[in-house]
Amino acid sequence: MNCHGENAPTLEDGAPIVLVGNPNVGKSALFGRLTGRYVTVANYPGTTVEVARGTLGRNGERRPVVDTPGMHSTVPLTEDERVARDMLLDGPAAVVQVADAKNLRRGLLLALELAEARVPFVLALNMSDEAQASGILIDPEALSRELGVPVVPTVATTGGGVPELEEQVGAPRIASRTIGYDEQLEAAIARVAAVMPAATVSPRALAIMALSGDDGLLERLAVNAAGHEAVAEARRAIERATGAPAVYALARRRLEEADTILDKVLARESVSGAPLRDRIGRVCAHPVAGWPVLLTVLAGMFLFVGVLGAGKLVGLLENDLFGRVVNPAAARAVDAIVPVEAVRDFLVGRYGLITMALTYGLAIVMPIVATFFLAFGVLEDSGYLPRLAVMLDRAFRVMGLNGRAVIPMILGLGCDTMATVTTRTLDSKKERLQVTLLLALAVPCSAQLGVILGMISSTGAVGIAIWSGVVAGTLLGVGWLAGRVLPGTRSDFIVELPPMRVPSLRNIAVKTTARLEWYLKEVIPVFVIGTAFLFALDRFGLLGGIERALSPVVVGWLGLPSAATGAMLIGFLRRDYGAAGLFALAQAGMLSPNQILVSLVVITLFVPCIANLMMIVKEHGRRTAAAVAAFVFPFAVVVGGLLNLILKALRVEVG
Amino acid sequence: MRCRLCGHRFDETKLACHSQCPLGKRCSLICCPNCGYQVVDESRTLLGRTLRRLLPGRPRGPRKVPEVPGVPLTHVPVATEVRVVGLDGMPAPRLSRLTAFGLAPGCRLRVLQRKPVPVVRVGETEIALSEEILGQIRVEPPEAA
Numbered sequence: 001m002n003c004h005g006e007n008a009p010t011l012e013d014g015a016p017i018v019l020v021g022n023p024n025v026g027k028s029a030l031f032g033r034l035t036g037r038y039v040t041v042a043n044y045p046g047t048t049v050e051v052a053r054g055t056l057g058r059n060g061e062r063r064p065v066v067d068t069p070g071m072h073s074t075v076p077l078t079e080d081e082r083v084a085r086d087m088l089l090d091g092p093a094a095v096v097q098v099a100d101a102k103n104l105r106r107g108l109l110l111a112l113e114l115a116e117a118r119v120p121f122v123l124a125l126n127m128s129d130e131a132q133a134s135g136i137l138i139d140p141e142a143l144s145r146e147l148g149v150p151v152v153p154t155v156a157t158t159g160g161g162v163p164e165l166e167e168q169v170g171a172p173r174i175a176s177r178t179i180g181y182d183e184q185l186e187a188a189i190a191r192v193a194a195v196m197p198a199a200t201v202s203p204r205a206l207a208i209m210a211l212s213g214d215d216g217l218l219e220r221l222a223v224n225a226a227g228h229e230a231v232a233e234a235r236r237a238i239e240r241a242t243g244a245p246a247v248y249a250l251a252r253r254r255l256e257e258a259d260t261i262l263d264k265v266l267a268r269e270s271v272s273g274a275p276l277r278d279r280i281g282r283v284c285a286h287p288v289a290g291w292p293v294l295l296t297v298l299a300g301m302f303l304f305v306g307v308l309g310a311g312k313l314v315g316l317l318e319n320d321l322f323g324r325v326v327n328p329a330a331a332r333a334v335d336a337i338v339p340v341e342a343v344r345d346f347l348v349g350r351y352g353l354i355t356m357a358l359t360y361g362l363a364i365v366m367p368i369v370a371t372f373f374l375a376f377g378v379l380e381d382s383g384y385l386p387r388l389a390v391m392l393d394r395a396f397r398v399m400g401l402n403g404r405a406v407i408p409m410i411l412g413l414g415c416d417t418m419a420t421v422t423t424r425t426l427d428s429k430k431e432r433l434q435v436t437l438l439l440a441l442a443v444p445c446s447a448q449l450g451v452i453l454g455m456i457s458s459t460g461a462v463g464i465a466i467w468s469g470v471v472a473g474t475l476l477g478v479g480w481l482a483g484r485v486l487p488g489t490r491s492d493f494i495v496e497l498p499p500m501r502v503p504s505l506r507n508i509a510v511k512t513t514a515r516l517e518w519y520l521k522e523v524i525p526v527f528v529i530g531t532a533f534l535f536a537l538d539r540f541g542l543l544g545g546i547e548r549a550l551s552p553v554v555v556g557w558l559g560l561p562s563a564a565t566g567a568m569l570i571g572f573l574r575r576d577y578g579a580a581g582l583f584a585l586a587q588a589g590m591l592s593p594n595q596i597l598v599s600l601v602v603i604t605l606f607v608p609c610i611a612n613l614m615m616i617v618k619e620h621g622r623r624t625a626a627a628v629a630a631f632v633f634p635f636a637v638v639v640g641g642l643l644n645l646i647l648k649a650l651r652v653e654v655g
Numbered sequence: 656m657r658c659r660l661c662g663h664r665f666d667e668t669k670l671a672c673h674s675q676c677p678l679g680k681r682c683s684l685i686c687c688p689n690c691g692y693q694v695v696d697e698s699r700t701l702l703g704r705t706l707r708r709l710l711p712g713r714p715r716g717p718r719k720v721p722e723v724p725g726v727p728l729t730h731v732p733v734a735t736e737v738r739v740v741g742l743d744g745m746p747a748p749r750l751s752r753l754t755a756f757g758l759a760p761g762c763r764l765r766v767l768q769r770k771p772v773p774v775v776r777v778g779e780t781e782i783a784l785s786e787e788i789l790g791q792i793r794v795e796p797p798e799a800a
Contacts, residue, residue, distance in 0.1 A: 072755035077748050103779040105757050136779075213747035245747040251754030255761065285783070287770035390772045390783045402785070403772065427748070492788060494752050497774065497781040 016064040017056060017169055018087050020114075021098035022106055023070025024498045026126045028052070029156035029507070030098055031067040034166065056166065063093070074113045074205075075212045075247070079424035082216060088119060089220070091200035094172035095121035096165070101131035101138055101153065102499075104266060108258040109251075111147060115175030117205035121149055122168045128153035129160070135269035143265040148176025157504055179257050184241060185249055188234040195227040211235060212247040281500040284387040294391050297384065301375050302453070309371030310450035318363035330354045342539070351538050357531035360580045361524045366516075368450030372413075373515045374508070381503030385410065386495050393493060398476055399438075400483020401431055402493040408435050412443035419443070420615045430488025433624065436616055437482055441632050442474045444604050451579035452600055455586050459593045459600075463654035470601050470643065478635075522611065530570045530577055557641040558602060559648070560595050561585075567599075571606050579603050593654045594647055602640035605632070656685070660730050661796040663689035667696065690796055725793035728766065728775070729786065736765045737794040745791050756780050758792070 019034075021027045035054030052067040068087050069080035076082040088095065097114055099107025104125070114121050125131075125138060144151040150168040154161035181189065192207035199206060199221065209217050210231045218228060238246040283289045331348045338344050348355050379385060385407055393403030404426060412419035416439045423432045423439075444452055456464055483490075537543040547554075547565040554565045563585060571578020582599050585591055591599065616625040647654075657664050667685045676682065683699035686692070697703030725740040739760050742750060758764065758777045766789075767774045767781065773789045775782055 073751060075751050075755075077752060100779075105778045106755075106780060109755060109757060212751060244742070244745075245750055247747050247750045247754065248742065248745075248759075251750065252759050252761070255754065255757065255759045258757075259761070281781070282767070285768065285772075285774060287768065290771070386783070390774070393772045393783075393785075403783070492749050492752065493772065493783070493785040494749070494756075494788065495783045496756065497783055 014064070015091055015093035016053075016066045017094045017096060018092040019065065019067050019096045019098060020071060020084060020088065020110070021126075022072060022100065022103075022110060023496070025070070025098050025100040025107070026156040027070065027098045028067055030096075030124060030126060030154060030162070030165075031065065033156055033159050033162045034169075035065050056169065066092075071110070073110060074117065075209055075214045076216065077427055085217075086220070088114075088117065089199060089201055092119065094169055095119050096124055096169060096172075097121055098124045098126050098154075101125040101128040102134060102136055104131075104136075104138060105258055105262055108261055109254060111149075111175075112177070112179060112254050112257055113205070115147065115149075115177045116179065116202070116208060118174050118202040119200070120172035120174050122165070122172050123147065123149055123151045124161070124165055125151060125153045126156050129155045129158075134275060137267045137269060139265050139267075143261070146177065146261045146264060149173045157507075177257075177261075179254060181250065181253050185238065185246070185253075188238055188246070192231050192234050195223065195230045197221050197223065208250060211238070212250060213245060275499075277500045281383070281387065281497060284384060284500070285390040285497065290387070290391050294388065297379070297388075301372075301379075304375050305368065305371045305450055306453035309368045310454040313367035313371070314364055314450075314454065317367055318359065322359045322363045327355050327359065345539075346532075346535055349535070351531055351535040353528060353531060356534075357524070357527040360577060361520070361527045364451065364580045364583065365523060365577075366520065369519055370512070370516055372450070373512045373519075376411075376413075377508045377511045377515075378503050381501070381507060383498045383500045386497050389495055390497070395476075399434070399479030400490055401434060401479065402490060404491070404493060404495055405431060405435050408439065409443055412439045412445065413449060416440065416443060416445045417609070417611045417615045420612060420619060423619070427491030428488050430486045431491060433486055433620060434479065434482045436620060437628055437631070438475060438479055440612060440616065440628050441478060441605055441635065442471055444471075448579045448603070451583045452604065455583055455596055456600060458586065459597045459654045462652070463593060463597045466597060466643070466654065467600055467604075470639065471604055474605060474639065526610070527577060534566060534570060553637060557637070557644070558598055559644040560599055561590055563590060564595075564599055568602070568606070571603055571609075577609075578606065594644075594652075597654055598640050598644045598647070601643055602636050605636035605639055658687035658689060658692055659694065660692035661687060661690040661726055662724075663687055665689070726796045727790045728764075728792040728794050729790045731766060731794060731797055733766050733769060735797045736763055737797055738763050739792060739794050741793040743791045743793050745788075749788065753782075753784075753788075753792075756782050758782065764794075 019027050019031050031052060031054065034056055054065050054067075055062040056065045066087060068084035071081045071084040074085055074088065076085045095114060097107070097111055099111070101107075107123070107125075111121075111123055123143070125140065125143075128138070131138065138153070140151040140153055150171065150173065152161055152165045152168055154165055156162075180186065188211060189204060189207045192210055193203040196203040196206040196210070206217065206221070210223075211234060213235070218231065223231070235246055238249065242249055284293050286293075327348065334344050334347050334354075338347070345352065347353050350356070388410065389403035389406040391403075392406045396402050396405050399405075407425070408419045408422045411422055419439050420436055423435045426432050426435065452467075456467060459467070534543065537546065543566065546569070547562045550565050550568075551562050554560050554568065555562050558564075564582065567578050567581030567585065569578075570581055582591070582596075582603060586596055613625055613629060616628055646652075656667050665688055670685065670688065683696050684693050685696050695703070697707060727743075728737070731737050739758065739762050741760055742753065742758075745753070753759070756777060757780055758775070762777055764775050764777045767776050769786075772783050773786060775784065775789075775792075
């Protein structure tokens with residue numbers, strides 16, 4: 001590499017230290033240890049979708065550090081892997097590769113790719129305590145000699161080895177290890193390397209990535225048409241000669257090399273019996289025993305979020321705290337201080353800032369979301385979610401998806417907006433779009449779900465069955481239809497099952513609080529705006545007009561009282577807000593069990609909230625978002641109305 | 656014929672168990688001399704012969720059977736450790752993904768379960784994958800029991 005090329009590696013202060021590694025090796029936890037800043041850490045491959053930044057302070061100088069989404073190799077298959085790969089191409093000051101010491105073989109595959117790329121790096125052997133416990137002994141010095149880069153054993157959960165790592169980060173090295181391929185491959189690599197533009201990564205590595213089938217790389221490097229042709233020709237030549245894509249031979253050779261290194265640095269002690277966590281993991285994905293586990297997990301979630309969160313805690317906060325203490329006190333205080341009637345009304349009236357926005361946000365939504373985040377955090381860190389994907393793969397196949405789509409869908413039960421972001425971990429555009437649509441349509445978010453769970457008990461067993469039937473039917477039906485209509489292919493079902501572990505209390509506590517803070521920061525302003533909006537409509541007499549205008553739909557078609565229109569309106573702003581409005585109506589005894597059922601179906605299927613819609617715009621563009629909204633809105637109203645008609649025609653009275 | 660389990664080619668009419676075994680005349684089973692895998696000889700069953708006559712099928716030229724080494728992983732019983740010899744007919748992205756998990760020719764693996772979704776263990780990595788992919792992983796036939 002020459003030193004006067006335009007893109008020669010820049011080691012100036014601005015270039016960051018980049019953390020890379022396979023998914024689920026404790027990268028984010030180590031990042032937290034290095035920078036002192038918290039990022040979402042979870043035991044599911046692909047949780048760190050957004051890139052987190054922090055700084056590393058050493059001897060007074062502060063150096064930027066970036067955490068990247070987990071990558072399986074430098075050839076990306078998903079959006080978030082592409083993000084990680086791009087960080088490598090951007091010319092980092094140093095790379096810290098985090099590897100799971102228990103699974104050094106996998107870590108070495110990536111290390112060899114970094115060696116090929118000729119980026120300076122340090123290898124952190126994380127979870128070295130767990131490795132030792134399972135009888136895997138690694139000689140870090142020998143490994144360091146083999147690769148030619150510093151190797152540091154670490155334990156991110158306790159902070160072990162972190163000071164040593166910090167020290168080594170200042171002295172990363174370009175690996176001395178190189179891999180030679182057979183003559184034919186080398187010739188192809190040389191031909192392609194010749195057409196690669198100068199970059200911080202070696203042309204040889206770029207050529208290997210391009211041969212491996214990375215078309216996005218060619219776009220990113222702005223390779224010209226002749227270059228594209230050279231790559232395509234080289235790929236074809238290898239495929240003709242070997243009968244398989246080039247990546248096959250390349251990966252095979254790299255694996256050989258990794259195994260050679262492993263032989264020299266790794267010793268195994270026999271540990272008696274399969275570890276307990278393996279056995280538990282096996283049960284969770286078992287064709288028979290897995291179902292009771294799944295039902296137990298769901299029932300546990302329901303009890304914790306639905307009964308404790310939405311029932312007990314909401315009752316305590318809304319009725320007892322806000323209903324008896326806060327709101328009356330606020331009303332007295334406002335009456336005493338504020339002389340203007342309109343302002344008084346704005347603060348503590350029917351659509352008041354305190355009596356509606358804060359009460360809904362803090363007393364109804366917060367306890368539900370808090371319990372959900374807590375339960376979900378435990379599930380994430382335990383490693384159960386990928387096993388859930390295994391159990392539910394079959395159901396998702398009906399929809400033309402596969403088990404990998406389970407994770408965004410389950411996340412959607414937390415918050416559809418967050419879940420829309422995680423659709424990036426899916427391979428194909430079609431699947432991303434399909435899951436986004438189903439999330440917007442038929443997956444109620446935790447806040448909404450909590451309220452639904454709180455209301456649905458009054459519709460009795462029949463009502464619960466009808467509601468679940470309609471929602472499940474919509475999921476399967478629309479999913480199946482979308483699978484047929486949308487162009488594109490279903491991606492492969494290949495999911496890693498990480499070892500089960502007991503979540504760390506510290507991690508769960510920090511994660512839940514961080515998420516809760518994020519959620520409240522986002523939700524309270526929207527609630528305030530929504531309330532102000534309703535207040536204004538009410539004040540200027542427009543609310544009545546809108547209620548009358550929509551009454552053919554709300555009263556005539558859906559058979560609901562016209563007061564429900566307000567709840568539907570604010571449902572635009574946030575789904576949970578709309579649901580909370582219905583909750584309040586039901587508590588006031590203004591809805592019959594049948595009306596509750598119909599309104600629940602409508603609000604479940606109803607338009608995604610504004611945040612979710614914005615996220616769809618961000619991820620898929622304005623056109624798609626408009627199309628999703630244009631489908632979801634009439635669909636929800638039509639299904640709700642049909643349910644109303646059917647209930648009436650059959651004279652069914654639930655409850 | 657070609658054994659459907661291990662790919663061994665043999666002449667079923669010359670099998671010793673048909674010419675020398677006293678029950679051979681009435682036996683309608685063909686056993687692979689290499690791995691012992693048994694199949695029913697359709698031409699020796701009444702229904703098989705009738706159906707074959709009734710459903711002639713499309714006349715096909717001599718089909719080119721690609722020489723793929725090993726047996727598909729779908730044919731290997733659960734919990735048996737086998738060595739991978741090839742990944743057959745996979746598109747590049749699928750190859751990238753599997754090889755990044757350390758699943759490539761030369762590695763040893765075990766099928767942990769088949770349902771609801773097959774799970775294989777390569778070294779310390781457990782991977783759930785679809786039945787279709789399982790069938791494209793070719794492995795050395797396990798020792799005949």
